[in-house]
Amino acid sequence: MKNLLAEKVKQRRTLFLIPYLLFGLFSLYFLGTSSHSVNDFPLDDAWIHRVYARSLAWGQGLSYNQGEPETGATSPLWILLSAPLHWLEPIWPDAPVVGVKVIGGMLGLLSIGLVLLIIRTLIGGIRIPLITASIWAIEPRLIFSSYAGMEVNLFVVIFLGLIWADLTERKIGTYLFLSLLPVCRPEGLLVLLIYGLKDLFLWWTQGKRIHFIGWLWVAVPFSLWMIICQRISGLVLPLPFYQKAQWVWPNFSHLLKMWQLQSHHGPFPGLVFAAGILSFGFLCFQNRSFPAVKTFLPFVVVPAVFLLGILLSRSISLDGYYWLRYADPADLILMIAAIIGLALWADRIGPWRVWIRKIPKGERHPLGFLKGNLPLLAGVLLVCSLPHWWQSIETKRFHLWSDGKIIHLMNVEVGKWLKVHTPPQVSVGVNDAGAIKYFSDRRIVDLLGLNNRDVVLKRVSVKDLFNRVDWIALYPVWFRKFNLKDFELRQVYSVNPETYSLCNCPTQTLLTIAERRKGVH
Numbered sequence: 001m002k003n004l005l006a007e008k009v010k011q012r013r014t015l016f017l018i019p020y021l022l023f024g025l026f027s028l029y030f031l032g033t034s035s036h037s038v039n040d041f042p043l044d045d046a047w048i049h050r051v052y053a054r055s056l057a058w059g060q061g062l063s064y065n066q067g068e069p070e071t072g073a074t075s076p077l078w079i080l081l082s083a084p085l086h087w088l089e090p091i092w093p094d095a096p097v098v099g100v101k102v103i104g105g106m107l108g109l110l111s112i113g114l115v116l117l118i119i120r121t122l123i124g125g126i127r128i129p130l131i132t133a134s135i136w137a138i139e140p141r142l143i144f145s146s147y148a149g150m151e152v153n154l155f156v157v158i159f160l161g162l163i164w165a166d167l168t169e170r171k172i173g174t175y176l177f178l179s180l181l182p183v184c185r186p187e188g189l190l191v192l193l194i195y196g197l198k199d200l201f202l203w204w205t206q207g208k209r210i211h212f213i214g215w216l217w218v219a220v221p222f223s224l225w226m227i228i229c230q231r232i233s234g235l236v237l238p239l240p241f242y243q244k245a246q247w248v249w250p251n252f253s254h255l256l257k258m259w260q261l262q263s264h265h266g267p268f269p270g271l272v273f274a275a276g277i278l279s280f281g282f283l284c285f286q287n288r289s290f291p292a293v294k295t296f297l298p299f300v301v302v303p304a305v306f307l308l309g310i311l312l313s314r315s316i317s318l319d320g321y322y323w324l325r326y327a328d329p330a331d332l333i334l335m336i337a338a339i340i341g342l343a344l345w346a347d348r349i350g351p352w353r354v355w356i357r358k359i360p361k362g363e364r365h366p367l368g369f370l371k372g373n374l375p376l377l378a379g380v381l382l383v384c385s386l387p388h389w390w391q392s393i394e395t396k397r398f399h400l401w402s403d404g405k406i407i408h409l410m411n412v413e414v415g416k417w418l419k420v421h422t423p424p425q426v427s428v429g430v431n432d433a434g435a436i437k438y439f440s441d442r443r444i445v446d447l448l449g450l451n452n453r454d455v456v457l458k459r460v461s462v463k464d465l466f467n468r469v470d471w472i473a474l475y476p477v478w479f480r481k482f483n484l485k486d487f488e489l490r491q492v493y494s495v496n497p498e499t500y501s502l503c504n505c506p507t508q509t510l511l512t513i514a515e516r517r518k519g520v521h
Contacts, residue, residue, distance in 0.1 A: 276338025
């Protein structure tokens with residue numbers, strides 16, 4: 001009898017392999033589409049991280065150009081994690097790119113494991129954890145972000161680790177994960193703020209002790225990062241924060257865009273997603289097994305504040321991963337809440353239940369039919385979401401290879417051309433500062449200032465920088481006001497605007513490489 005029971009438990013546990021297998025199969029579907037899905041990144045910013053990671057791996061610190069430290073990357077933790085991959089570069093040039101995608105895939109698998117842990121901690125059993133983790137494993141944004149070369153999945157894994165540690169009252173783990181969030185993305189400071197307020201609230205209402213030593217530890221990593229930024233650039237935050245952040249008072253259109261991010265790129269349409277969040281909120285405050293402070297706060301309140309922080313600090317567009325990546329971590333966490341909410345209701349459907357529950361006359365009220373058949377409604381919503389989910393899968397799969405191809409043609413190839421056709425000592429002015437720098441091995445001058453503290457601190461104007469460089473490799477439309485006649489055209493790279501999938505950006509489909517005419521300065 002004991003052996004039979006043990007075998008049954010073992011068989012049930014093997015069911016938990018299903019989410020991992022689903023993630024693996026869809027990863028192969030994404031990566032097998034084109035070589036660009038494997039060997040390229042769909043965003044030039046991913047190559048900027050490679051520049052700093054390579055510099056760190058080769059003992060040059062956080063340098064953009066050799067011997068010139070900069071703080072142009074916003075995720076020091078992602079750089080530190082992926083830097084060792086560049087030690088393999090001399091024997092396998094593609095090792096950093098492929099390695100980053102392997103790390104991204106492992107983080108995706110780790111996020112599935114953490115979702116299973118969290119749901120089993122909250123609910124137990126087999127069905128709900130399995131349903132939730134399986135839907136999460138085929139979340140289009142999770143799969144895409146695993147292989148996009150950015151730090152989105154790393155942030156999600158750290159945050160899920162924080163939720164699990166807090167639920168299971170592992171204080172050391174809680175403070176450890178809290179300390180890592182802001183050095184993964186600056187917006188992690190908002191999470192620290194909310195959890196700090198939560199501790200104050202619990203101290204005020206329930207007399208729970210505040211662990212000051214834990215919070216001191218939380219402050220250490222980001223404080224060190226601020227000191228490094230201060231020493232390098234004289235600014236306490238990375239350079240892109242000062243160049244990209246701007247106060248934006250959100251209006252209805254901004255809020256609508258944030259809402260559309262879910263419906264356009266997630267597995268559920270907007271209404272289904274809203275139904276899932278509402279169901280999750282109801283369960284958090286009505287079910288005793290769901291401690292509201294430890295569930296509704298991290299799964300709904302924190303992502304909402306995260307999105308609000310993004311809305312207040314920069315403009316958001318639905319057009320392209322460049323903008324979507326800011327909101328993806330919060331959107332993915334919110335999606336887990338929606339999946340849990342729908343899965344809990346849908347699980348109540350079974351052959352032992354009546355499909356359409358009849359409400360006795362004495363109990364009838366306007367919402368009686370809906371209230372009696374919520375499980376059926378949740379199941380219908382999940383089934384009806386399948387076409388939308390598949391469309392999102394196809395869209396993300398397309399952009400992984402197509403955007404990677406565009407970056408390869410317009411940035412990677414440019415960098416390789418410069419390495420072959422220009423003297424080693426020249427300086428090159430650019431507007432895209434990632435792949436061109438990585439592959440050219442030349443002194444690159446970032447005219448937009450994301451990797452140039454002199455521009456951010458207004459020590460020098462962009463026009464003065466433009467007049468100093470020996471070569472340019474940029475979109476000429478962006479620099480019409482400068483004297484382009486001082487340069488002699490050497491090479492042109494262009495993409496058909498109709499096939500330019502990064503965004504609706506016609507000014508970015510033509511890039512010119514030109515050399516300054518001799519005697520002109």
